[in-house]
Amino acid sequence: MFCCGSKKKKSKKSAKPEEPSTNSDTHSIKKEEESQKVYVPPPAPTKPIDQEMLKQIQNINDLRNRGLYEKSVECEHDYITQLINKENMQQQFALEFKWAVNYTNHLKGKKTEIRSINNQNLLGPNQQIRSGLQQDKDYVVLNEPAWNFVMQMYGGGPEVKIMPPPKRESQAQPTSLSNTYSKPPKQPQSMIQTQTNSRFIQYKPMNQTVSVMTTPKSVDRQTSQIIEPQPRNDSAQNYRKGYQEQKRPSISSGQLPIIGLRNPRYYCYLNSALQVLLSIDSLSEGILAIQPKYGQKYLTAYQELLRTIKRTGSFSAIAAQSVWETCSGKFQFNQQQDSHEFLLFFLGKIQEELVGKYKNKQEFNSAEQAWSDYTSKNQDIIDVIFAGQSTSQSFCKSCNQVCEGYDPIWDLSLPISKSYTGIELIDCLKSYYREEVINDTWKCDKCKKTNKSVKRKMFISQTPQYLIIQFKRFTTFPTSQKINDSISYPEKLDIQEFCSKGLQTKYKLKALITHMGQINGGHYKAYAERYDNWYLFDDETVSKINGKQLSDRSAYVLLYQKY
Structure with a gap:
């Protein structure tokens, strides 16, 4: 909950012996x-x-x-x-x-x-x-x-x-692009975090003593909804320009104060996922620009969280109360949960409230036609930021023809591919997208004959603005276990060899979620880039770091941004 790290000094006002600890009932x-x-x-x-x-x-x-x-x-x-x-x-x-x-x-x-x-x-x-x-x-x-x-x-x-303090005009109109907010103060070496309302602070780094343990669940999302990116505001450039033009630093409305998230029970999975989302300025701007309708409780909950953060001083800690309560039906506060599962669930619920469920029963002649149909029906902020498209090619032995299938995607859930040189992200991608033979009955769309086995290859036919990658660290079959091996991942990633030609395929690391512990108990933390610097978010504790996100090999979820 609250973080601090000082040693109490003895009072100099009295020469009397110290009173007994108030940890017993001595408050008379x-x-x-x-x-x-x-x-x-x-x-x-x-x-x-x-x-x-x-x-x-x-x-x-x-x-x-x-x-x-x-x-x-x-x-x-x-x-x-x-x-x-x-x-x-x-x-x-x-x-x-x-x-x-x-x-x-x-x-x-x-x-x-x-x-x-x-x-x-x-x-x-x-x-x-x-x-x-x-x-x-x-x-x-x-x-x-x-x-x-x-x-x-x-x-x-x-x-x-x-x-x-007097109410600021920017708070009355939180979605206006002209609103500006103060630059987060430079974090002192001795300060880790504070809390709003109750601003208990930590001014010497300490290990977290109240860690909330979570148990991951095996998540294998085959397909989900996806999108075409829209241009993103260069928030860092806007900030530097504002800093030069004004005596008091200011930033664009998309830039949020850097805050910690309280964890009174089992919420580290939720906090880490939210910190990843809060690092996406265009998502925050887009969500706040929406006028909610009756019944859109997930959208409203996230808007409430964003507005609370905007009213909060940097390096404070708040409770994501609105999100806790809204998601309590699916994610119980007294149960341990999976951060990746929550991330997709929360995004999916907001997207569903905005445009409903995507129903596609028609066939398309090309990936472009399928993508055009999807984006025309899903013009919401979630799809604009996270959606992409996957194409699968099946080779028919009877007619020697290729049949294609098209699916919108929000994330890549990668198996962990080990080698003698260690585990690297690029090897996991190569294993995921390799051509394989599937021993299952399949009917060709062209010759209508049934194949008992089929060669199949997948590739990305539309790249998302933000690419979510999850490593399958948790398995339930044949036994429940976690793969604890270290995984290397680059700061800059080019996925061209896994994509159609002519796509923008270069990405840079924006945020990630790590997991420490085993399948029956552990702890989630998040790293995210804010204001051209990297920060570690460990529930309430926020600390500025220098390149340590790349040395933390316990990555579970990676977020890459297209550039």
Whole structure:
């Protein structure tokens, strides 16, 4: 959930021995009164406590008193996540930075001592934040429910309010191409990520201690829907131009702030897939430009996520709540899932809401004719970005003629081809597209005779704007297992030898998903290129990297962009 990496410093204000850890129920009325005498200039008026919140606090403390520390932390983690995810919280409060870091460690399962909140150095006139302080350095931000919870749980103070910024015109019109957003701040070497509303931050790199494990499922998608690319805005060029023309850096509306995605349960599969999609500027622009209709819940959920990200500061972390809830019927929150399966499912549902299911029962004389029919019926943003076409040629032994079949595709699901030199992407492609003999009955469309076996060859007859490649690392037959071998993949890829002549076949790596672990448990992470730099997205944690995406050989899904 929250990430941090600081070591707590001892208070210099008191020579008394340290109080017992609040991981047991030591939050007494006496302690709360003493902390208020130390920290609160005059005592703030008592607020009526929410009965549900009081019930949660009593439950957490009861678990601690019974010695069930891990269970109490889990309950506290889940409840404050729920509070942080509340929408339309206008009033915000400041929380002292080092206290937030220590509390973050507590929520990650580290047995740390949590003292009363000390916001004294943050307090300015009228109980508002003192001028000159820096967010994510001197303080972090909480919404009102989360602030009330930590105050009731741990005591101290004082209450320090933060006035919400005036609503920007760009937020009122999120789909306008003229809107600009601030350049993400340069990531300090010491900072990994922050969170919106509750901006708990990590300022020393740490290993993730609350990893969410997922179990992959074997996915073998034969055919799916696909497309013809449209010109993509050169967002990086737009950004550089804006930076020169304005004192404050700005970017095109397609550029999103770089954010982490919270993972309270089993969502690393979902988070990694979403980070791949968020790296595609033209997809974000196209989705936000659509006026949703009644019943288009997947489209609406993704639009809501995109708008939340645009309102969020860079290197913060948010919950993809709208997507979680919308996909809960297919992907249960308490079950482990496959990232590739979710990626195709989510795209497929949005595409289906926009144009319906593609029904093709007619025969075509050429790949071009079949492609023209498909694109005329599928002019949606998903197909424009991800769709391509595969052609299969079957050779009839009776008439020595070639029959062709045409299928729209969204991805290539490649078997892993091993050799003495190791496993490389190009070898997997060669194995997938090699000519083979299929021992199955097949009726020739031309001579109408049946063949007991047939030679068949496949190739790509339309290349997509963005090419999704999945490695078949997970098998269920004859036994369930994962292929853990390292796979090499290039930064630039030319697939000309697998395509029809005259197509644009050069691609560059844009994003990828990796999987660590085995078939019965593991963890997904994503790498993606943003603002001409590469970043590692490990749920809430976001870190800038230099070429490490190519050295991570645990690739599961690759995303290549045509250039």
